[in-house]
Amino acid sequence: MLSTEAEACRSLTDQQRTLMQKARIFARKEIAPHAQELDWTAKFANTIYKKMARQGLLGITVPAKWGGAESDTLSYALVMEELSNGYASIADLCGLVELCATLLNELGTEAQKQRYLVPLLKAQTTCSFALTEPDAGSDLAALAATAEKNSRGFILNGSKHFIHNGPICDFALVLARSPAAKADDRAMSIFIVESSYPGFSRGVKENKMGQRASQLSSLYFKDCQLPPDAVLGIDGDGFKHMMVVLERGRIGIAALSLGLMRSALENVLKDTADKDRANSAKADSQTVQWAIANMATDMYAAQAMIAQAARLKDQGIPANTQASMAKLFASEAAVKHTGIAVQITGIQGYTQGNVLERLYRDAKVTQIYEGTSEVQRIIIARSLQRGGLTP
Amino acid sequence: MEFQLTKIQKMTRRAMREFVRQEVVPLAQALDETSEFPSANYQQAFGLGIMDMALPESMGGLGEDFLGFIIALDEFAYGNAALAHSISVTEAALHLLYQYGTQKQQQRFIARLHAGEILAALPTELSDVDKRSVGSLRAEFDGNGYRLNGSLLQVAHAPIADIAIVFAATANTTPSAFIVDRQMTGFKATRHDALMGMRSFPMGRLQLNDVHVTHDDLLGAEGNGGAIYGELLRRSETAIGAIAVGISQAALEEAVRHCKARVQFGKPLAKMQATQNKIADMAAGVEAARLLVYQAAFYLGQRSQLTTQTAIAKIIASDQAVAATQEAVQIHGGYGYMKDYTVERLYRDAVFTQIYPTTNATQRSNIAQATYRTIR
């Protein structure tokens, strides 16, 4: 079993280590045995979701009084890595809850926290985080969903797509142009939209290449009536709010990519250690050894980058660039190495039922969601060009 | 090297391109979802004379060379790589029967294969050839023939084939090639679990339990299996190379269409430099791979003495296909991860070309060995 343990334990706090170990055991016992079937059936992992809440693995950075683990970004990254080592879709579910819960915790009123945050962290409800639109993917500033004030609150119109938990969410945090937009056309707000509001509807569930247990669909808002207290945070500051949580989100996806890569490495090691079979030659093969060495090296680099970005953030130092670098590096490495792992394993690794087969499909989206690799490069380059992060 | 396609080859390309876009492309996605054998397209390909293109006219073929076939295969793979693979397996079986079969065997099988009445299975377990026992199949003399025992794990068409060409060695002879029939007692074929991609291609396991074959079932001379196998391998490598090229071409075209149409930040993705670099690399890669594959096919068709040309073409083309499909999905962003988009299938299909008929790692080691022999 490879882990961050040997390298990192000395500098982990008790709380960080405890959470990591809890997540690891949970991944091994409760997630990994079901990953294959979840991939096949593409169903929502409801049981695991509930158990995850009971184990205290939701809302890692949220204060205990709201039901969170009251820990830090590094703990969150460690948990994401471990969960993803079991199955990436489950980690992504944890990450989704973390994003929504962070927004609710940091921006919500007492009433909003009671109504949404508390039941969410008990897994009594499901949430969505809805930014992307058909015409606004990487270019989020182009989004068209708009809320207008009316006598009963707000009227929301527009549509979102590729929304995780879309087919099942009880409420969604929706980024839309706000009435405050008059002054500044980037002004947006985050609205809490319950699925029971009139004018809310969902699209059909998407059929995806990988991370198939993650439920995705469009969300449609047609003259959707929102109450006056549906705004989360400062009306007009929604875009800024979202960008701040995406920083943690990117660290989370970097960790998810890492967990997935670790799983590929573990499987290659297991496969080649199987000396009974005719392939004892395989363990001695330099092709295999090189693949293992390169994968492990990238893994350790990713671990260090993720820990660094997380620690900066935990110290209150802006870590946007570092988070982007970690996400870029870890996701590219995950795709590359899961591909190589399949290739050296041959037809078995290409057959459904083999973990590597799933990992190669699961990995690809890490280069796409929460900011594509290209978007990360733009963020990193701009930051350097503006004199940040002196080389 | 002189390199120019003949008039007929150019016509083949044009005709196939049109056919594939009309008849193959529209069915590909559903076939991927259901994993069904692409029977309709397969029969159509027979009707067009694709599989026996390289057979002489006396055998009912078109008398074209292997390159003509490879060009057609490239076009078919553009539409459906799994279908193209089935076509190439049948082509290889026909070729082996024509090249090594007795007149009687040719009469028995070629016409029926030709008519699409029967399907032939071919093994891929090449790694053990060097050890003089192909796969884990063994043959034993039994007076008036042989008894075949053992199983082959990776057999193209096994689950639905009527006959199979297999290779087996006895304890003290080099391997021989045999034609076994599904009707023979002890013949058992099972379908593999679903694969990541190439899902409508039937792969399976072939198990032979004391299958009795006579001298009539020997393909080629006794003990000559190694050479026949080598020929099959070179043909498969070239075909897989062509399939990889077809996949890359499809990935390139999908990526180009998408990046021209998709606008972000006020301009089409096509106008962004990062996209242009990717498209340029994909276009360059597909061109390079295609040339290598065509060159290998050309030499193979001329029956030149080949060493590493087919294997080199195959590793370059397959690595290129994986790189191209990864970029094509990336250019599609979230859309590329959805099964509604062709690139999602291409991404899964491409990996197959890196591991079939053997993994690129094995091929690299073979290429190195051959290179050591030539450069002293």
Ligand SMILES: Cc1cc2nc3c(=O)[nH]c(=O)nc-3n(C[C@H](O)[C@H](O)[C@H](O)COP(=O)(O)OP(=O)(O)OC[C@H]3O[C@@H](n4cnc5c(N)ncnc54)[C@H](O)[C@@H]3O)c2cc1C
């Ligand atoms: C499984 C999955 C889950 C998701 N979950 C959610 C969710 O819960 N909530 C949500 O809001 N969204 C979600 N998304 C959407 C995701 O965030 C977007 O797909 C992503 O931001 C990319 O946007 P796009 O798909 O529109 O691609 P596009 O923005 O169209 O990008 C296409 C390609 O062009 C490149 N590109 C774009 N602009 C530039 C540029 N200026 N320079 C160079 N290259 C550029 C991109 O990097 C990409 O390679 C999810 C997507 C997937 C696949």
